[in-house]
Amino acid sequence: MKSFDIRTKIYFGENSLDRLANIPYNRAFIITDPFVVKSGMLQMITMRLQDGYTEYEVFSDVVPDPPLEKIELGVKALLNYNPDCVIAVGGGSAIDSAKSIREFASRASDKIPALIAIPTTSGTGSEVTSFAVVTDPSKDIKYPLVSDSMLPTEAILDAALVKSVPAAVTADTGMDVLTHAIEAYVSINNNEFSAALAEKAIEICGTFLLRSYLDNNDTHARQKMHIASCLAGLAFNSASLGLNHGMAHALGGKFHIPHGRANAMLLPFIIEYNSGITIHSKSQKEYPPCVRKYVNVAKLLGCSNFNEITTVRALISWVQFMNKEMNIPLTVSQCGIDRTEYFNAIDSMADKAISDSCTATNPKVPTKLEVISVFEHLYG
Numbered sequence: 001m002k003s004f005d006i007r008t009k010i011y012f013g014e015n016s017l018d019r020l021a022n023i024p025y026n027r028a029f030i031i032t033d034p035f036v037v038k039s040g041m042l043q044m045i046t047m048r049l050q051d052g053y054t055e056y057e058v059f060s061d062v063v064p065d066p067p068l069e070k071i072e073l074g075v076k077a078l079l080n081y082n083p084d085c086v087i088a089v090g091g092g093s094a095i096d097s098a099k100s101i102r103e104f105a106s107r108a109s110d111k112i113p114a115l116i117a118i119p120t121t122s123g124t125g126s127e128v129t130s131f132a133v134v135t136d137p138s139k140d141i142k143y144p145l146v147s148d149s150m151l152p153t154e155a156i157l158d159a160a161l162v163k164s165v166p167a168a169v170t171a172d173t174g175m176d177v178l179t180h181a182i183e184a185y186v187s188i189n190n191n192e193f194s195a196a197l198a199e200k201a202i203e204i205c206g207t208f209l210l211r212s213y214l215d216n217n218d219t220h221a222r223q224k225m226h227i228a229s230c231l232a233g234l235a236f237n238s239a240s241l242g243l244n245h246g247m248a249h250a251l252g253g254k255f256h257i258p259h260g261r262a263n264a265m266l267l268p269f270i271i272e273y274n275s276g277i278t279i280h281s282k283s284q285k286e287y288p289p290c291v292r293k294y295v296n297v298a299k300l301l302g303c304s305n306f307n308e309i310t311t312v313r314a315l316i317s318w319v320q321f322m323n324k325e326m327n328i329p330l331t332v333s334q335c336g337i338d339r340t341e342y343f344n345a346i347d348s349m350a351d352k353a354i355s356d357s358c359t360a361t362n363p364k365v366p367t368k369l370e371v372i373s374v375f376e377h378l379y380g
Ligand SMILES: [Fe+2]
Pocket: 124, 176, 180, 245, 259, 263
């Protein structure tokens, strides 16, 4: 038996931030990062809270790849303020921090505040998922936390907040959206509902990702990518992800490559690995079932070819083309990482990738040697 639900109420479109003037809460604890404060985005939130007579306190100590020590600080501050609502404002790190802080605080209190997630990048989909990633810097490891109790109560998708996102961030986060959608689509936990959401997210990425990268005044494209990010989040919240994310967590944890960029670099290699397409081809009927799904992905992106094998090849080329066009490195060596240091880390990264919870739903069960081989090829 399977089930599917969307528990987060989603407000989207023009002026959706106005929802904040009408929330049924009195004390809001805002969790955000210093950039949101400096850029004036925080003020767009607080002025609406004031309009609705909601008191607030701001915790702006969020850093990228949220470490456990910052989560602990946030838990103390939240318990001290005793809010009836937590508002997360920022990229994946801010929303993941807010989810973790609220989750840990709820274990020390009988009161669980509501959670409103307001993304300021179009990437993680964290505003509608029960996942959060926290980092233990002492072990160079990222831990995905998964619990339905971390699902936000509300999400607000207002594209006014993504207008000034720099091009490099648009590229990295946009490729993260595409990776979420494709991994959810081929996951062993996929279902008709997650597939429908993933297909729409893939279609939007195909039409609007490059546009939003090339022109940050293209507000229509940015609005579409903001929605695609949420759709892909809903898809993987139901179907989960795969080896791409398992390896990206290990790589990002060790070498601090931005999450979306690590996924973008890995994506062509993972499609090739999962589909089992090599130069020494088997007959078409021996290809695994995920090949047909990759063919559907290629069709949605407008790059189908004359048979299944060449279509999956065309999909891989399309992803590489997107990476090149958006100045995303194709290999680890292009990131300037030392070869010896990288190869020395491969064995431990492979262990972490295999034990990562995302890897469990990959369409092909990877062996450690196979993961090592992909990491080796990824160096370039
Ligand atoms: Fe991701």
